[in-house]
Amino acid sequence: MFQVSKLSRQGLSGISFSLEDSERVCLSGPSGSGKTLLLRALADLDPNTGRVALDGVERNTMPATDWRRQVALLPADSRWWAATVGEHFEDARSPQFPALGFEPDVLGWEVERLSSGERQRLALLRVLANQPRVLLLDEPTANLDPDNISCVERLVADYQSHSKAACLWVTHSRDQVRRVADRLLVLDDQGLHEESPA
C-alpha cells in the first residue's frame, strides 16, 4: 500500500521498497548512512525526487499537509511549542490517555515538567491522533528506559492491529528488531537491501 520507487535526494539515491498493510519493517544501518534523511524525504520535509505513493495515490497529487498527516514521522526527540500538553492536541478527547497510564488531567500538565518517557509517549499519541496510514519512527525509543520502551512498542502494535497502518521503524537495537520486526531493511553504502530480522 506504500510504494517508494527510485527515491533520490542529497545523500541518497535510487531507493525503492514497499510496505504492506499492517506490516512493521525495521530499518537499520551504520550511523550516517542516511536513515533519517530517508524518513525526512518520505515525509516530504526535504526536496527529493522519485515516486512515492500511498494506496496508489501519488503524493504530489495531494496537499503536503494531508500527506504528512497520513505518512507521519516521529523523531527521536519530541518538540513542543506551547506551555501545556493539551494545546498540542487538536482533539482533546483522545481515548488512549488512560490506557497509557496517564491521568485524565494530563492535558493540563506543563510540558516542562514531563519526563523524557512521558514526552515520547505523548508525542506518539499526538501523531496517532491524526490516524496516519504509515508510521515513520526514527529511533523512537532511543532515550527511554525498558518500561517506556515496551510501552511504546505495545502502543504502536495496538495502533497497527486496529488501523492496518504500516510502520517503518529505525532502530540500532538487534533485540528490538527481533521483538517488533516483520522484515528488516538495511541501509548502508551499498544502498538499501533486505536481511533476516532473526
Next chain:
Amino acid sequence: MIQLTSFDLSLGALLVGALALTSMRIYPGMARQLLIAALRTAIQLTLIGLVLKVLFANSNLLWVALLSLLMLAVAGREVMARQHRRFTGRWGYGIGAVSMFISSFTIALFALAVVIGNDPWYQPQYAIPLLGMLLGNTMNGISLALDRLTQSAWEQREVIEARLMLGHSEQQAFSVIRQQVFRSGLIPIINAMAAAGIVSLPGMMTGQILAGAPPVEAVKYQILIMFLIAGGAGFGTMAAIHFAVRRLFDDRMRLRLDRLHSNPSSSR
C-alpha cells in the same frame, strides 16, 4: 533662526571624538565604528543639504522620483546589512526593499496628495523630508523584524518541523514566531508614540520649533508624521513577513533553511 557656524559643529564633533577616545579602552572596534558612522552622518547630511538646495530651486517630478529611488536603494542595502542570517540571492535585498517601497511610498503619496494636499503634490520641500522620515522608520521596523524572523526560524527549526510533521500548514507552524516578529517590528514606533511629548520631544517637531514655527502647528505635523510612521512601519513589517514566509517555505510547505546564508554575518 540662529545660524550654526562650522566652529559650532566642530564643538559637537569634539564630543564624539572624546567618546571614541574613551571607548578605545573598553572596545577598540566600537570606537572605529563610531567614528565611521559620525563621518558618514556629516558627509551624507551635507550632500543631501546641497541636493535639497538644488531640488527646492526647481521643483521637478523626475528629480524627486530619482532621489526617492536612491533613498530606497540605500535603505534596502541597510536592511540587508543588518541581517544576521539573510536570505540568499536577490531575496536578501529584495524582501526589504520591496516591503519598504510598498509601505513607505504608498503612505507618502497618500500624505502628500490627500492629507497635506499642496500643489504640486511632489513639491520637494514636503515630499523628500516626509519620505525620508517614513523610510528611516520603516527601515528600522523591517530590519528588526526580518532579523528576528530569520534568526527565529533558524533557532526554532525543530519546533517548526515538528508541527509540519503533524500536518500543520506553514502558517500554523510559523504562527508563534510570526507574532513575535510582528511585535519586534512595531515596538519602536509604539514606544515612540507612547513617550512622545512626555519623555521625548520628537526630532521633527523640535526642528520646526527651533526654526521658529508656532508650537501648535509643529505639533500637528508631528502627530501626522507619527501616524504615518506607524502605518509605514506596521504595513511594511507585515509585507516583509509575508514575503519572507513565502520564501522560507516552498510549494510543498517544507522549511527551506538552505535559502538563508548559513554563516551568520553582520556588518554591525
